[in-house]
Amino acid sequence: MANTTFNVTIFYPEARKPYSTFFDAIIDGIKDQPHLNLQTRSINKSSQESDVLQFLQQKNPDLVILLGGGFKSLQEKIDASFKTVRGASFLSGHDINRGRSGVSMSPDPILLFAELKKIQPTIKEIHVVFDPTTNGWLVQRAIESTAKNGITIIPHEASNLQQSALIYKKIVRNSDHTKSALWLLHHDPTFDSKSLLPRILSDAWKYKQVVISSNPSHVRRGALLSLLPDNQQIGKDLALTTIRLLNGQKVNIMPMQSSLVVANLRTAKHLSNIINVKQKTNFALTYPRVSAND
Amino acid sequence: MKKTIAWLLLIILFSFGTTSYAFNGDDNTLEGIYGDEEYIYIATGRKQTVSQAPAVASIISAKTIRQIGARDIDEVLETIPGLHVSYTAGGYNPIYQIRGISSNVNSQVLMLINGIPITNIFTGDRSQAWGGMPVENISRIEVIRGPGSAIYGADAFAGTINIITKNSTEIDGLEIGASAGSFDEYRGWLQYGGSIAGWDTAFSAQVLDTHGQHEKIENDFQSALDANPFLNTNASLAPNGVTLGRQSLDTRLDISKDTWQVRLGYQSRRKGETGAGLFQAIDLTGEVEADRYNADITYLNKDSIEGWEFKAQYSIFNSITRSDLVLLPPGTNTTGLPIHTFPNGVLAKPNIYERHNRLDLSTFYTGINNHDIRVGTGFHHQDQYKIEEMKNYVPFGAALIPLGSLMDVTDTAPFNQEKTRKIYYGFIQDAWDFAPDWTLTAGLRYDHYSDFGSTVNPRLALVWQTNYRLTSKLLYGRSFRAPSFAEQFNINNPVAVGNPDLDPEVIDTYELAFDYAATNDLKIGFNIFYYQIDDIIRFDPTTANNTGKQTGHGLEMEVNWKATDKLAVYGNYAYQSSEDKATSSDAADAPQQQMYIRANYDLSPIWSINSQFNHVMDRQRASGDLRSDIDDYSIVDLTLRAKEFSPGYEFAISARNLFDEDAREPSLAPGAITNDLPLAGRGLFIELRKSLH
Numbered sequence: 001m002a003n004t005t006f007n008v009t010i011f012y013p014e015a016r017k018p019y020s021t022f023f024d025a026i027i028d029g030i031k032d033q034p035h036l037n038l039q040t041r042s043i044n045k046s047s048q049e050s051d052v053l054q055f056l057q058q059k060n061p062d063l064v065i066l067l068g069g070g071f072k073s074l075q076e077k078i079d080a081s082f083k084t085v086r087g088a089s090f091l092s093g094h095d096i097n098r099g100r101s102g103v104s105m106s107p108d109p110i111l112l113f114a115e116l117k118k119i120q121p122t123i124k125e126i127h128v129v130f131d132p133t134t135n136g137w138l139v140q141r142a143i144e145s146t147a148k149n150g151i152t153i154i155p156h157e158a159s160n161l162q163q164s165a166l167i168y169k170k171i172v173r174n175s176d177h178t179k180s181a182l183w184l185l186h187h188d189p190t191f192d193s194k195s196l197l198p199r200i201l202s203d204a205w206k207y208k209q210v211v212i213s214s215n216p217s218h219v220r221r222g223a224l225l226s227l228l229p230d231n232q233q234i235g236k237d238l239a240l241t242t243i244r245l246l247n248g249q250k251v252n253i254m255p256m257q258s259s260l261v262v263a264n265l266r267t268a269k270h271l272s273n274i275i276n277v278k279q280k281t282n283f284a285l286t287y288p289r290v291s292a293n294d
Numbered sequence: 295m296k297k298t299i300a301w302l303l304l305i306i307l308f309s310f311g312t313t314s315y316a317f318n319g320d321d322n323t324l325e326g327i328y329g330d331e332e333y334i335y336i337a338t339g340r341k342q343t344v345s346q347a348p349a350v351a352s353i354i355s356a357k358t359i360r361q362i363g364a365r366d367i368d369e370v371l372e373t374i375p376g377l378h379v380s381y382t383a384g385g386y387n388p389i390y391q392i393r394g395i396s397s398n399v400n401s402q403v404l405m406l407i408n409g410i411p412i413t414n415i416f417t418g419d420r421s422q423a424w425g426g427m428p429v430e431n432i433s434r435i436e437v438i439r440g441p442g443s444a445i446y447g448a449d450a451f452a453g454t455i456n457i458i459t460k461n462s463t464e465i466d467g468l469e470i471g472a473s474a475g476s477f478d479e480y481r482g483w484l485q486y487g488g489s490i491a492g493w494d495t496a497f498s499a500q501v502l503d504t505h506g507q508h509e510k511i512e513n514d515f516q517s518a519l520d521a522n523p524f525l526n527t528n529a530s531l532a533p534n535g536v537t538l539g540r541q542s543l544d545t546r547l548d549i550s551k552d553t554w555q556v557r558l559g560y561q562s563r564r565k566g567e568t569g570a571g572l573f574q575a576i577d578l579t580g581e582v583e584a585d586r587y588n589a590d591i592t593y594l595n596k597d598s599i600e601g602w603e604f605k606a607q608y609s610i611f612n613s614i615t616r617s618d619l620v621l622l623p624p625g626t627n628t629t630g631l632p633i634h635t636f637p638n639g640v641l642a643k644p645n646i647y648e649r650h651n652r653l654d655l656s657t658f659y660t661g662i663n664n665h666d667i668r669v670g671t672g673f674h675h676q677d678q679y680k681i682e683e684m685k686n687y688v689p690f691g692a693a694l695i696p697l698g699s700l701m702d703v704t705d706t707a708p709f710n711q712e713k714t715r716k717i718y719y720g721f722i723q724d725a726w727d728f729a730p731d732w733t734l735t736a737g738l739r740y741d742h743y744s745d746f747g748s749t750v751n752p753r754l755a756l757v758w759q760t761n762y763r764l765t766s767k768l769l770y771g772r773s774f775r776a777p778s779f780a781e782q783f784n785i786n787n788p789v790a791v792g793n794p795d796l797d798p799e800v801i802d803t804y805e806l807a808f809d810y811a812a813t814n815d816l817k818i819g820f821n822i823f824y825y826q827i828d829d830i831i832r833f834d835p836t837t838a839n840n841t842g843k844q845t846g847h848g849l850e851m852e853v854n855w856k857a858t859d860k861l862a863v864y865g866n867y868a869y870q871s872s873e874d875k876a877t878s879s880d881a882a883d884a885p886q887q888q889m890y891i892r893a894n895y896d897l898s899p900i901w902s903i904n905s906q907f908n909h910v911m912d913r914q915r916a917s918g919d920l921r922s923d924i925d926d927y928s929i930v931d932l933t934l935r936a937k938e939f940s941p942g943y944e945f946a947i948s949a950r951n952l953f954d955e956d957a958r959e960p961s962l963a964p965g966a967i968t969n970d971l972p973l974a975g976r977g978l979f980i981e982l983r984k985s986l987h
Contacts, residue, residue, distance in 0.1 A: 020466070021463055044941075162305055165301070165304055165305045166305055169301050169305075194814075195304060196304065197814075198813065198814055199300060199301060199304055201762065202762045202763070203301075205761065205762035206761075206762070221814055222762060266759055266765070269727055269730065269731060269733065269759060270730060270731050270759055271730075272730040282596075288765075
C-alpha cells in the first residue's frame with residue numbers, strides 16, 4: 001500500500017503576484033509527498049465549467065485538491081464525481097456536516113495558545129465568542145487540547161452581532177486581565193472587523209486585556225499576536241490528508257499549522273513587559289511598522 | 295462614560311442591522327485571508343529588516359508610485375511632507391530641500407540604495423551626471439526627515455532617502471513595459487522575478503531616451519556679460535530653451551539564497567544635456583555622461599544564536615563622470631580685450647573617476663530583558679583615483695584668458711586632485727523599555743576620518759504610547775556632513791579654492807512628533823521641529839571655510855484617509871522658517887509653505903483615477919538678491935489607469951502639469967538667470983505593460 005502512487009489533480013485560481021506565490025508555495029508543499037502523481041491546472045473567471053469537468057473526466061484522477069474559496073458551484077460539481085480535499089480557504093462546521101476534508105486557513109488554536117503562553121505564561125483562561133455552527137469545531141478542538149495545559153477555554157455562544165457585542169464588552173471590562181485572554185476568530189458571523197474590532201481593541205487597551213486573533217490583520221490594528229499562513233506546511237498537510245483519504249481513512253477538516261508569529265510590539269509594551277524580547281527576532285512580522293503615508 | 299455610550303450605540307446599531315454585517319463570502323478572496331499584501335512577502339521568505347531608531351519618517355510603496363503615474367524618483371519625493379525638489383541650472387540636477395535646508399550641490403541629503411550610499415565624493419551629491427532614477431524597480435522609498443548620522447554616518451544631515459529595490463517575489467515572472475509621451479520621451483523596461491538554480495532572482499533593466507522639456511530662458515549669465523559695454527560682446531544664446539535631453543540605462547540584479555544575498559548594478563548616462571548651463575549660460579552642445587557600477591555581498595544570519603542577529607556586508611561603488619562643456623558661448627570675452635575673445639566659447643572637459651569600498655558589520659542583540667541593543671562597526675575607503683581635464687582657458691582673477699585651443703591640463707592645472715580618504719566607524723544603540731508604554735532609544739556613532747579627524751554623533755528618542763490611538767515622540771539628534779573633495783581639494787579655480795583643513799558641518803535637531811490613528815481608516819501625523827547648523831562650509835569669499843550658521847523651525851502635518859473601499863485621500867502640509875545667521879535673513883530658495891493632496895479612486899475593478907495637487911509657496915531670495923520673491927505655483931497631475939483590461943495587461947495615461955502652470959525654481963543669487971528656472975509645462979504620457987508568467 002505504501003508504495004502506491006495516486007493520481008491527483010490540483011485546481012487553483014489564477015492570481016497575480018504576490019498572491020500567486022501563495023499557491024506556488026502550497027503546491028510546492030504538496031509536491032514534497034512522493035506518493036502523489038500531480039497535475040496542476042489554474043482556473044479563472046473565463047474558465048468554462050464544462051471544460052474543467054471534461055478535463056477531469058479524461059484524466060480521471062483518484063482525487064482532486066481544490067485550492068481557494070471561489071468557484072463554489074464548480075467545486076460542488078467536482079465533489080459529486082470525485083473525492084476532494086479543500087485548501088487555501090476557510091472551512092466551517094457546514095463543510096464538516098457535508099463530510100468534506102481539507103485544511104482550513106484558520107490557524108490551529110493549540111499553536112496560537114502555545115505562542116501566547118511563551119509571551120504571557122500567567123494566562124489561565126481564554127474567552128472566545130463564536131457562532132457554533134461555523135466555528136464550533138474549532139472551539140471544541142481548543143477546549144479538548146487546552147485542558148491538560150492548565151488553560152480553560154470559556155466559550156460564549158452567540159448567534160448575531162448584537163449578542164456578541166454585549167458579550168465582548170463584558171469580557172473586556174470584567175475579566176481578570178492578569179490571567180485571561182480574549183481570542184478573536186477569523187471568519188465568524190458574530191464578529192465584524194469594521195465596527196466591532198476597534199471598539200474591542202480600544203477597550204482592551206484601556207483595561208489591559210490581552211487579545212489574540214486567528215486573523216493576522218487584527219495585529220496591525222492592535223491585537224497582541226496571531227499566526228501567518230505557512231504555505232509550504234499547508235501544502236504538506238493537504239498532501240497528508242489526501243494520502244489518508246485515499247488509503248481509506250476517515251479524515252476531518254484540520255486547522256492550519258504554522259509557527260510564523262505576527263506580533264504587535266506596541267501592544268506588548270503596553271501590556272507591561274509581558275513579551276520575552278528574545279522572541280522578537282524570531283517573529284515573522286512585527287507591528288507597528290515605520291509610519292507609512294500610503 | 296463616553297465609551298459606554300459608544301458600546302451602546304454599537305449594540306443598538308447591530309440590533310437594527312444585523313443582516314448588513316452578516317458573514318459574506320467575499321472574504322474568501324486572498325486579501326480576505328491575508329488582510330494585507332505584506333503578509334505574503336513574509337510567508338514567501340522576504341527578509342525583515344531590524345527596526346531603526348524612531349524618527350520622523352515616510353514610506354512610499356511601489357503601489358503609490360504607480361498610482362500617481364511617477365516616471366522618475368523626483369516626482370515621488372516631491373510628495374513627501376517637508377521635502378521639496380528644486381533644481382540647479384547645470385543639468386537640472388535635483389536639490390532635495392528638506393525643512394528649508396538647501397544648497398546648490400545638495401550634499402546635505404544622504405541617498406541610499408538598499409541601505410548603501412550612492413554619494414559621489416567629489417561634490418558630496420549624486421554627481422553632475424546623475425540623470426534621474428527610473429521607478430519601475432523601486433519596491434519602496436523610505437524618507438527620514440531629520441538627523442540620521444547616529445546610524446548612517448556622514449551626510450544623513452537634513453534627511454535620508456533610502457530606496458529599496460524589488461526582490462524576486464515582487465516582480466510577476468517576466469514583466470515588460472513601455473511608455474512614451476511629451477518631449478519625445480520614450481521609456482522601456484524588462485524585469486524578471488523568479489527562482490534560478492535555487493537562487494531567488496530579481497533582474498531589472500530600464501532604458502530612457504528623451505529630448506527633455508524645452509521651456510524658454512529669457513536671459514542668462516552671458517546676457518549680463520553682453521550688457522557690459524566694456525566687454526563688447528553679443529554672445530548670449532538666450533532667449534532659448536533649456537536643454538534636457540538624455541539617454542539612460544539602469545540595470546540591477548539581486549540574487550539571494552538562505553543567508554546570502556548578492557546585488558549587482560550598472561547605470562549608464564549618455565548625452566546628458568546641460569539644462570541652463572553649468573555657468574548659468576545656455577549651452578546647446580555640451581554633454582555629460584556617466585558610468586556607475588555597484589556590487590554588494592551581504593550575509594544575514596538571524597537564527598544561529600538565540601537573541602542575536604548578525605549582518606556582514608561588503609560593497610563597492612564605482613562612479614565615472616565625463617563632461618564636455620561649453621561654459622560660455624562662442625564670442626564671449628571676459629576682459630574686453632579683443633585678443634581674449636573665445637571664438638568657440640569657453641570649453642572644458644573635466645572627468646572624475648572615483649570608487650568606494652565599504653565593509654559593514656552589525657549585530658542586533660535582544661538577550662537582555664527590555665533592551666534591544668544594536669552594535670556595529672565598519673570601514674569605508676573613498677578613492678578619487680583619476681582626475682582628467684582639458685580646457686581652452688586659464689582663469690586670471692575673475693577673468694578667463696584663452697589658450698587658443700583645448701589643451702590637456704590634467705598634469706599641469708587640473709580642477710581637483712587625486713585623493714583618498716579612509717573612514718573607520720563604530721556605533722551602539724539601545725532601545726530601552728523603561729516603563730510600560732515608554733521607550734528610550736539612545737544611540738551613538740563614532741566616525742574617524744583620515745583627513746579631518748573624529749566626530750561623534752548622538753541620537754535620543756523618547757517614545758510614549760499615550761493611548762490606544764496616539765503615540766508621542768520626543769527626538770534629538772546630531773548629524774554631520776563631511777566636506778567634499780571639491781571643498782577640500784579644488785585648485786586652479788580662483789572663485790572656489792579648496793581647503794584641506796575643513797571641519798564637517800554639524801546639525802542639532804529637536805523634534806516633537808505625534809502619530810494618531812483616529813480610526814482604522816484615518817491616520818494623522820504631526821510634528822514640530824527646530825534645528826541649528828554650525829560650521830556650514832562656504833567659499834567665503836573664494837576659499838572654502840566653516841563660516842556659515844543657520845537655524846530653522848517649522849511643522850509638518852499629514853492626513854491619510856481611506857474614505858471608502860474605492861476612495862483614498864492623502865494630504866500633507868509643511869511650514870518652515872530658516873534663518874541664515876550670517877545675514878540675519880531667510881535662508882532662501884526653499885518653500886516656507888508647501889501643501890500636497892492626492893486622491894485615488896477606483897472607478898471599477900479595472901479602471902482607477904488618481905489626481906494630485908502640489909502647491910509650493912513663499913520662496914524668498916537670498917540676502918543681496920534684489921529680485922522680487924519668486925512666484926508660488928500649483929501643479930495638478932492626473933492619471934487614468936486600466937489594470938488587467940486583458941489578462942496580464944495594464945494601461946495608463948497620465949497628464950503632468952495638467953493646467954500648464956508656469957512653474958519656476960529659483961536660479962542662483964543674485965540672478966544671472968533673472969526669471970529663474972522654468973519647469974516642464976503640460977506633458978502627456980501613455981504607458982503599457984504586460985506580465986508574462
